[in-house]
Amino acid sequence: MTALLQVLFDALSLGSLYALGALGIALIFGVMRLVNFAHGDYIAFCVFAMLWPSIDAAAIVFAGNLPTVILVPFILAVGAGLSVLSEIVVFRRFRNANPATMMIASFALGFVIKYFLLMLYSSRPKSIDLWSSLTRQIEIAGARIPPLQAITIGVTIVILVTLTVFLKRTRFGLEMRAAAENFTMARMLGVRANRVIMLAFAVSGMLAAAVGLILVTQTGTVDINMGANLMLVAFVATVIGGLGSLPGAVLAGYLIGAATVIMQVVLPPDARPFRDAFVYGAVIVMLIWRPNGLFASKAAKQRV
Amino acid sequence: MSLLSVENISVRYGQLTALRKASIKVEEGETLFVTGPNGAGKSTLLKAIAGVVSPREGFIQFAGRPIAGKPPEDIARLGFSMVPEGREVFGGLTIEENLRLGTGMRADKDQTAKDLEQVYAVFPMLKDRKDQQAGVLSGGQQQMLVIGRALMAGPRLIAIDEPSLGLAPKVIDDVYATLIRLRDSRGLTLLIVEQSATRASLTGGRMVLMRSGEVALEGDARELVRGEALRQAYFGYGEH
Numbered sequence: 217m218t219a220l221l222q223v224l225f226d227a228l229s230l231g232s233l234y235a236l237g238a239l240g241i242a243l244i245f246g247v248m249r250l251v252n253f254a255h256g257d258y259i260a261f262c263v264f265a266m267l268w269p270s271i272d273a274a275a276i277v278f279a280g281n282l283p284t285v286i287l288v289p290f291i292l293a294v295g296a297g298l299s300v301l302s303e304i305v306v307f308r309r310f311r312n313a314n315p316a317t318m319m320i321a322s323f324a325l326g327f328v329i330k331y332f333l334l335m336l337y338s339s340r341p342k343s344i345d346l347w348s349s350l351t352r353q354i355e356i357a358g359a360r361i362p363p364l365q366a367i368t369i370g371v372t373i374v375i376l377v378t379l380t381v382f383l384k385r386t387r388f389g390l391e392m393r394a395a396a397e398n399f400t401m402a403r404m405l406g407v408r409a410n411r412v413i414m415l416a417f418a419v420s421g422m423l424a425a426a427v428g429l430i431l432v433t434q435t436g437t438v439d440i441n442m443g444a445n446l447m448l449v450a451f452v453a454t455v456i457g458g459l460g461s462l463p464g465a466v467l468a469g470y471l472i473g474a475a476t477v478i479m480q481v482v483l484p485p486d487a488r489p490f491r492d493a494f495v496y497g498a499v500i501v502m503l504i505w506r507p508n509g510l511f512a513s514k515a516a517k518q519r520v
Numbered sequence: 521m522s523l524l525s526v527e528n529i530s531v532r533y534g535q536l537t538a539l540r541k542a543s544i545k546v547e548e549g550e551t552l553f554v555t556g557p558n559g560a561g562k563s564t565l566l567k568a569i570a571g572v573v574s575p576r577e578g579f580i581q582f583a584g585r586p587i588a589g590k591p592p593e594d595i596a597r598l599g600f601s602m603v604p605e606g607r608e609v610f611g612g613l614t615i616e617e618n619l620r621l622g623t624g625m626r627a628d629k630d631q632t633a634k635d636l637e638q639v640y641a642v643f644p645m646l647k648d649r650k651d652q653q654a655g656v657l658s659g660g661q662q663q664m665l666v667i668g669r670a671l672m673a674g675p676r677l678i679a680i681d682e683p684s685l686g687l688a689p690k691v692i693d694d695v696y697a698t699l700i701r702l703r704d705s706r707g708l709t710l711l712i713v714e715q716s717a718t719r720a721s722l723t724g725g726r727m728v729l730m731r732s733g734e735v736a737l738e739g740d741a742r743e744l745v746r747g748e749a750l751r752q753a754y755f756g757y758g759e760h
Contacts, residue, residue, distance in 0.1 A: 387624055394610050394621050401608040403592040404570055405601075405673060406625035 218358035223481055229365040231473025232372035233427060235466040237450030238457065239379070240423035242465035245454065246396030247416045250307060250318040254326035256447025257333075258298055258424035260440050263432045264333050265294045266346070271338035275438060280346055291429055292422045298329075299421025300414055307417075308410075333440045341439040346432055368430050375426060376466060379419070383462075388415055396460060456502055458509030468510060472499075521584065523548045523677055523709055524569065524600075529578030529588070530733075531564050538564040540733040541578070546677065551703060551710040551725030553741055555717045557754065560730040562713040563605055566681050570602045571595045583676060597625045601675030605682050605713075609662045611655025615646050618654050618665055622673030631674070639668040642698065660691035667698065679711040684719065696723055717754075721745035729753050 237255070244252045266280030266287070279290060306325050310318045350364040383389035394402040395412045403409055424443070431442060453472050457464025475498055479491045487494070503509075524546040531539040539561045546552045554562050567573045569580055571592040580588040583598045596602070601622070610618050619639060623632045640647035643664045649657075654665060663683060670678045683699070684692040700723060702708055714720050720727050720741040727741035729750060737744065737753040744750045 390613070390617055390621060391624065394613060394617075397610050397612050398608055400572060400592065401604065401610070402621065404572070404596055404604070405622035405669070406593050406596040407621070408593050409591065 219481075221357060222359040222361070223477055225359065225361050225365050225369075227474040227477040228470070229368040229473075230477055231470035232368050233430060233446060233469075234449050234453050234473050235469030236372060236375065236423050236427050236430075237446050238453035238465035238469040239376075239462060240420040240427070241447075241450055242454045242457070242460060242462050243416050243420045243423075246460045246462070247392065247399065247413050248307070248311065248318075249315050250310075250322065251315070251451065251454075251459075252307075252420070253319065253322045253447065253451070254302060254329060255420070255424055255450070256443030256445075257326040257329040258295055258421055259428040259431065259443030259446065260333060261298055261329055262291050262295045262425040262428040263438050263442065264337055264440075265291060266344070266432075267337065267342070267438065269336040271336075271340075273340055273342065275342035275344045277344060280344065284347075288429065292425045295421035295423075295425025295428070296418040297421070299417040299424065303414055303417040308413075330440055337438075337440070339440060341437045343436055344432060344438050345436065346429075350433060351436070364430075364433055368434075371426070371430070375423070379462075388412075392416060452496075452499055456499060456509055458511040461509065461511040464509055464511035522546060522581075523583060524711070525581050526565070526569060527579040527581075529565075529568055529575040529580060531561070531568050531573055531575050533573075538733055539568065539575070542730070542733065542735050544728055544735065546709060546711055548676075549707050549709055551712065551723065553717075553720035553723070553725055553727040554711070554713045554730060555715060555720055555727060556730035556736070558715075559732075561733040562715075562730055563681050564733075565730070566602065566604075566679050566711070566713055569595070569679065570600065570604075593625075596622075596673065599674070599676035601670040601673045601678045603666045603670050603678065603680040603683070605685060607659075607662045607666045609654045609657065609665055611653060613654055614651050615654050615657070615665060616650040618669050619646070619672045622669055626674050628674070632672070635672055635674065639671055642702070643668055660687050660694065663687060663691070663695050664698070667695070667702075671702070675708075677709040677711060679713075681713045682715065683712065684714065684716065692719070699723070717741070717745050717750060 240255055241252060244250050266277060268276040268278040270276050279287065282290060302325055306321060307318065310321050350367060351362045353360040353362045383393055391402065391407045391412050392415065395407060399409065427446065432438060449472055450469065453468040454465045457468035472495065475495050476491065479494050480488060483491060483494065522545040526542065526544045528541040528543055529539055530537065530541055542561065542565055544552065554565060556562055564573060568575050571587065571590050574589050578588065579586065582595065582600055585598060587595050587598065610621065619636060626632050645661060646665060646668060657665060683695050687695065696719065699710065703710055725741050727739065727744050728735050729737040731753060737749060
């Protein structure tokens with residue numbers, strides 16, 4: 217029972233991170249068929265925004281010292297700002313390019329952001345103490361659970377509910393869903409392309425910022441590559457979920473989180489270092505079974 | 521001045537010339553049919569007006585403004601409402617969401633609410649199923665939905681590409697009966713691409729016949745169908 221509770225919390229909190237990452241990618245893919253590989257670098261950028269630029273080994277915390285009620289909106293704004301800026305400066309020029317070209321552009325943008333951070337902060341990982349009390353474990357029914365896990369799960373649920381209400385109940389949400397399904401037709405009904413796309417980038421950037429905040433609290437380190445691994449998993453999740461399907465991306469994020477944690481528990485100790493090989497093996501089987509993902513989006517189906 | 525005037529526009533897809541200096545005019549309140557064989561450039565003409573494809577030359581004016589090369593949303597906002605070929609229903613949205621999508625650009629919220637009731641009065645089937653996903657509708661029902669959706673945008677002109685495509689004859693009759701009713705009761709201006717010249721003559725209005733990207737013939741739909749010129753222009757014999 218105790219072990220089960222522990223596994224459940226581990227799976228849900230890891231899955232939450234993956235789900236938020238996958239959602240950030242799926243949102244952009246939905247409106248403009250762009251797989252944004254710079255998303256992982258947005259995550260790192262948002263975290264570095266808390267530090268004063270310096271190449272010293274010790275982190276000079278700057279914005280990170282702000283009270284939480286200001287810090288969180290500030291970092292979310294940084295994420296939204298960076299994301300919207302990359303749309304205006306880079307992706308807008310590739311609006312009608314083919315998806316492969318857009319993807320390469322996003323890789324390039326990711327490198328630009330990464331080396332920009334490298335220039336200002338050096339490549340050395342730095343430790344930072346943000347809300348570290350949240351990682352101190354507390355015992356619930358014998359399971360050792362850091363409050364951060366519960367908060368991660370809670371925050372993710374709040375974000376998912378907010379986003380669902382936004383998409384289902386607001387004019388902007390309606391236009392975004394329509395644009396994801398058939399952008400040309402939406403425009404012929406007066407939906408402004410630039411506004412919808414910029415909004416999708418803003419929301420996606422805020423999701424990257426949220427992931428960054430959770431990650432840095434968990435690990436206590438700031439590293440220019442901190443978003444890369446998560447971005448890869450999140451991308452896999454969007455593919456498994458069915459590219460363009462938001463519920464699919466979230467669910468697949470949780471599935472991969474759960475698979476990773478469960479493999480860690482059930483694999484024989486000798487095989488545990490190769491856990492990821494088993495996880496991605498399962499991904500391959502999954503994709504052979506359903507090449508379009510669990511929930512192929514309507515737009516993807518129509519094209520087949 | 522005409523509500524819509526298209527002058528000498530040409531459109532090319534790569535090597536293929538889809539439109540060759542085509543010109544049409546649509547007056548406020550009239551119905552203009554665009555007919556012609558497959559590949560004559562009928563759909564391309566509508567797409568060029570709607571801003572989905574850009575003409576490489578020529579001039580398009582709608583509601584007193586030049587619109588060639590403008591983005592589709594700007595043209596829609598001037599009151600040009602398009603029902604494209606294949607209907608393009610948003611299958612993942614509910615029926616009411618489909619109808620509401622085009623109302624975002626309208627300022628007259630009271631009239632919008634009245635229009636929604638009117639659309640539901642014309643298509644009671646849509647009201648019964650307003651919270652269902654539009655993807656579940658049959659082809660004929662989807663055609664009704666997209667006509668309703670075009671109406672909800674509060675347009676000055678509705679352009680419809682092949683409203684009878686893929687529908688059973690009985691359903692086509694229904695669609696046209698509805699269009700005629702709407703035209704007569706609301707004074708709508710209609711621009712309809714229709715492969716069947718007979719259907720155009722039954723509905724009444726003006727007609728242009730397109731062939732190989734050009735306007736080959738123009739006149740009253742009924743007179744054209746009665747005469748011999750249409751057949752000749754359609755099949756092209758006696759011209760070379």
